[in-house]
Structure formats: C-alpha cells, structure tokens
Amino acid sequence: MLNVTVVGTGYVGLGTAIMLAQLGHQVTGLDVDARKIDQLNLGHLPIYEPGLDVMLAENAERLTWTSDYTSAIPHADVIFICVGTPSLPDGRPNLGYVESAARHIAANLNGKVQVIVNKSTVPIGTGDWVTRIIEDATDPQHHNRYFVVSNPEFLREGTAVSDSLYPDRIVLGGDSVALQRMRDLYAPLIHQNFTAPGHSPRPAEYTVPAVVETTLTSAEMIKYAANAFLALKISYANEIAGLCERVGANIDEVVSGVGFDGRIGHRFLAAGAGWGGSCFGKDTSALITTGQEYGYDMPILQAAIDINSRQRDIVLEKLRKHLRLLKGKRVAVLGMAFKPNTDDLRDAPAHDFIQRLTQLGATVIAHDPVAMPRARHEWAYLSYQEAPSAHAAVRQADAVIISTEWSEYRALDWDALALSMRTPIIIDARNVISDPLTVHATIEQIGKELPKPLAVSLGVTA
Numbered sequence: 232m233l234n235v236t237v238v239g240t241g242y243v244g245l246g247t248a249i250m251l252a253q254l255g256h257q258v259t260g261l262d263v264d265a266r267k268i269d270q271l272n273l274g275h276l277p278i279y280e281p282g283l284d285v286m287l288a289e290n291a292e293r294l295t296w297t298s299d300y301t302s303a304i305p306h307a308d309v310i311f312i313c314v315g316t317p318s319l320p321d322g323r324p325n326l327g328y329v330e331s332a333a334r335h336i337a338a339n340l341n342g343k344v345q346v347i348v349n350k351s352t353v354p355i356g357t358g359d360w361v362t363r364i365i366e367d368a369t370d371p372q373h374h375n376r377y378f379v380v381s382n383p384e385f386l387r388e389g390t391a392v393s394d395s396l397y398p399d400r401i402v403l404g405g406d407s408v409a410l411q412r413m414r415d416l417y418a419p420l421i422h423q424n425f426t427a428p429g430h431s432p433r434p435a436e437y438t439v440p441a442v443v444e445t446t447l448t449s450a451e452m453i454k455y456a457a458n459a460f461l462a463l464k465i466s467y468a469n470e471i472a473g474l475c476e477r478v479g480a481n482i483d484e485v486v487s488g489v490g491f492d493g494r495i496g497h498r499f500l501a502a503g504a505g506w507g508g509s510c511f512g513k514d515t516s517a518l519i520t521t522g523q524e525y526g527y528d529m530p531i532l533q534a535a536i537d538i539n540s541r542q543r544d545i546v547l548e549k550l551r552k553h554l555r556l557l558k559g560k561r562v563a564v565l566g567m568a569f570k571p572n573t574d575d576l577r578d579a580p581a582h583d584f585i586q587r588l589t590q591l592g593a594t595v596i597a598h599d600p601v602a603m604p605r606a607r608h609e610w611a612y613l614s615y616q617e618a619p620s621a622h623a624a625v626r627q628a629d630a631v632i633i634s635t636e637w638s639e640y641r642a643l644d645w646d647a648l649a650l651s652m653r654t655p656i657i658i659d660a661r662n663v664i665s666d667p668l669t670v671h672a673t674i675e676q677i678g679k680e681l682p683k684p685l686a687v688s689l690g691v692t693a
C-alpha cells in the first residue's frame with residue numbers, strides 16, 4: 232500500500248483517485264475548488280460518471296478530500312498532477328494550472344523520495360519544466376530524491392471506471408528509480424489481482440494491460456499521437472460519409488466492410504456530428520502548435536480539425552435545406568453533452584447548434600438526460616429553453632436535431648414523435664434512428680441517401 236495524493240479532482244483526478252483506492256492504496260484528493268471538496272466530503276461525486284459514485288462509496292475509508300497542500304503533500308509517496316490544460320486562444324495549452332500545482336507541490340515536499348506524476352495531458356517538454364520548477368523551489372541536496380514521471384491517461388468519459396480498471400496499456404515515462412515505484416503502485420492493475428467491483432467485473436476477454444516504459448518525452452508524445460489518430464479516424468469517416476451521400480453509398484455498410492480489415496478495425500469510425508469533448512480539439516491544436524514551434528507543418532491534423540468543423544456546418548445545412556427560413560421556427564435539440572453517459576459539455580456540437588440557430592432567429596428547445604443542470608450554469612449565456620423530456624422538446628417543433636446518441640433517443644418511438652411535431656423534419660446527426668423508412672417524417676442522416684419519406688401528414692417532403 233502506498234500513500235498517494237491526486238491534485239485536481241475533475242474527470243481524470245477523480246477516476247484516478249478512486250481507481251487507486253480500489254487497488255488498495257491510501258489516497259488524498261486535493262482540489263482548489265472548495266465546492267468540489269465539500270461535495271466529496273459529503274460522499275457526493277461532483278460529476279456524472281456511471282459507476283464511479285458506487286466505487287467512491289465502496290472505498291470511502293481509503294479516500295480523503297482536501298484543499299490543503301500542506302497536509303496533502305508531505306506524506307505522499309506518489310503525487311499525481313491531474314489539473315486542467317485547456318486551450319489558449321492560439322491553440323497552445325494553458326499550463327497555468329500545472330505550474331501552480333507544481334509550485335505548491337514543490338513547497339511541501341518532504342526531503343524523502345517522492346515521485347511527481349504528470350497525468351494531465353501536457354506539451355512535450357513539460358515533464359522537464361516541472362522538474363525545474365521543483366528544483367528551483369527545493370534544497371539542492373534533495374534534488375536526487377524527487378522524480379517526475381509522465382503517465383498519460385487514456386480513459387474516456389462515460390466509461391471511465393472500466394477504462395481505468397481494465398486499460399489497454401499503462402504508459403510510464405521517466406527515470407528508472409521512479410518507474411520502479413510506479414510499477415509498485417500499479418502492481419495490482421498490471422497483474423489484475425485486485426478485487427474487481429461487482430458493478431464493473433473484469434471483461435471476459437480481458438487479460439492484463441501492456442506496460443510501455445519510455446522516456447519522459449516519448450510518453451508525452453504518445454498521449455497526443457493517440458488522441459490525434461482517433462480524431463483523424465473520425466474525421467476520415469465523416470469525409471467518406473459526405474462522398475457516400477453524393478454517390479448513393481451507405482456509410483454503415485462501408486464502415487462495416489472496411490472495418491473487418493484487421494489493420495483498420497471498426498472502432499472510431501462512426502460518422503455523425505463530429506468529435507467534441509475536452510480532449511480531441513485541444514490536443515490536435517496543441518500538437519499542431521508544437522509542430523509550428525519546431526518549424527514543422529502537420530497538414531493531416533489541420534485537415535482533421537477542418538473536417539470536424541465542417542461537419543457541424545453540414546448538420547445545420549441539412550436543417551436549412553428543409554426548413555429554409557429559421558426565424559420564428561421552433562427547433563428541438565436532443566442531446567447537449569458532447570457524448571452519451573456524461574454531463575460534460577465541453578466543445579459539444581449541441582453548443583454550436585443552439586448558438587447558431589438562435590442567432591438565426593429560431594426558438595430552441597433543448598433536452599439532455601443528464602447534462603441540463605450543468606448547462607444551466609455553463610451555458611447560461613445561450614438563449615434556449617429546457618424541456619423535461621425528449622417528447623416535450625419535440626412536441627410542436629418545426630424540426631429536431633439529434634446531436635448526441637443517448638440510448639434513450641435510440642429507443643424512442645420516432646414515428647409517434649414525428650406525429651407530435653408541427654412539421655416532421657428530423658436531422659439525425661448521430662444516425663440513431665435504426666429504421667428511418669418506417670417513420671412518417673423527412674429524415675436526414677449522415678452518410679446515407681434515404682429514399683423519399685413515407686407520406687408525411689403535415690405536408691413537408693424532401
């Protein structure tokens with residue numbers, strides 16, 4: 232058992248802290264946001280992440296929450312930095328939170344061997360920079376006792392529990408002494424000999440994670456290269472989807488046929504409204520700006536970003552094709568979170584849809600199964616109305632955009648919903664309607680040319 236402190240209790244910090252407690256470690260979670268710490272001390276999770284609340288309760292005796300660096304750092308064998316690194320306007324990550332965390336950590340180190348782990352996604356070279364911050368602030372006699380490691384995080388929101396407990400790989404970059412401590416820390420995960428929680432059992436096909444040990448620099452690069460490749464894959468699927476629409480092919484059939492090639496695979500080829508979230512946009516931009524700093528263009532990544540932005544325009548164009556003038560129209564937006572099973576609204580396509588529709592004079596009625604309370608604060612500057620259910624959002628609407636593929640939207644009786652609309656125009660930007668030909672509505676999906684709609688009761692046809 233090791234003493235661990237996790238600095239930053241957002242999506243990654245919470246996942247990390249609670250996972251490490253599940254492995255048997257004694258963990259302190261630290262955040263400067265006192266409201267989050269108060270909530271955690273009451274046993275409440277400040278984010279929505281399926282299964283994490285149960286794991287928090289199950290491991291309560293191994294978890295402590297605080298905002299106080301002086302009590303959280305000195306006793307820790309391993310200190311994780313999990314603070315945010317949001318984009319600056321020029322695309323570079325804002326390292327102010329990392330710097331502040333590093334300075335506070337440095338001021339409270341204890342002179343014994345301690346490992347500081349960068350889990351935040353940080354530009355290449357940040358590990359060395361954090362080392363300098365620590366060395367500048369500490370007694371030179373102790374410098375050979377403090378080690379900085381890069382251990383990037385690969386969890387996805389919505390599946391953070393299983394991604395943390397059953398990862399594909401653990402990437403560890405740094406000096407050999409520090410990596411030995413990291414292997415000790417992760418031993419139950421590496422050998423998969425911890426007690427798995429009942430609500431997230433080990434998947435039958437899962438064995439053990441690969442452990443990839445590298446230099447600090449390579450570990451930092453692995454994180455960006457992985458995210459950029461996933462973003463690229465989705466943009467590629469969206470680009471092919473556009474051509475499918477023009478030549479009469481069907482993207483689902485195309486992806487199915489392409490993905491059976493083991494070199495390509497089926498995952499991350501779902502065409503739709505494009506990628507959102509806090510990572511892909513930020514990390515592709517960061518990689519491009521790193522390239523620029525070294526005089527090296529990265530045109531493939533720029534194309535992935537451009538295609539992703541165009542994809543949001545394409546969704547709105549599909550709407551305007553049928554609705555023409557938006558002024559005075561009532562448009563329902565189903566799904567506000569950037570993906571299902573999270574309340575995270577960062578870079579969600581729905582944000583752009585709501586903003587642009589209201590700018591064009593439409594009234595927007597939005598619904599999300601879990602993200603509406605968060606949107607009330609974070610999107611307070613947008614003018615939309617909330618609906619208590621998907622049914623209520625769609626009733627008497629002139630059109631609906633499905634912007635997030637929540638399973639509850641897949642399960643809706645779309646034919647009945649279409650009947651409740653003023654004009655049944657459905658822009659299914661996530662291809663959730665499995666049998667569009669049975670719905671009496673004008674339906675647009677991504678990457679498919681749908682036959683003419685069934686007779687539409689209120690007269691709008693394609």
Ligand SMILES: NC(=O)c1ccc[n+]([C@@H]2O[C@H](COP(=O)([O-])OP(=O)(O)OC[C@H]3O[C@@H](n4cnc5c(N)ncnc54)[C@H](O)[C@@H]3O)[C@@H](O)[C@H]2O)c1
Pocket residue numbers: 238239240241242243244261262263264267313314315316328329331332350351352353384385386387388509510
């Ligand atoms: N969200 C994801 O799915 C994901 C996955 C992998 C990697 N990452 C990376 O992990 C990092 C964290 O992302 P996140 O989504 O958890 O961010 P987040 O915004 O949800 O959480 C960051 C937390 O850090 C706290 N914080 C800021 N400055 C602090 C300081 N000086 N001391 C203590 N706490 C401080 C904030 O109050 C906040 O609670 C980012 O670099 C991100 O790119 C995120």
Ligand SMILES: O=c1ccn([C@@H]2O[C@H](COP(=O)(O)OP(=O)(O)O[C@H]3O[C@H](CO)[C@@H](O)[C@H](O)[C@H]3O)[C@@H](O)[C@H]2O)c(=O)[nH]1
Pocket residue numbers: 352384385386387388389458461465498499500501502503504505506507508509510511569570
């Ligand atoms: O085939 C696909 C798969 C995803 N998406 C979209 O892509 C975005 C990102 O989805 P996902 O990757 O599942 O969610 P994140 O939680 O953002 O996770 C990504 O970003 C994290 C932060 O770096 C990494 O840790 C993860 O490995 C990486 O998958 C979402 O808007 C999805 O709707 C698609 O459009 N098509």
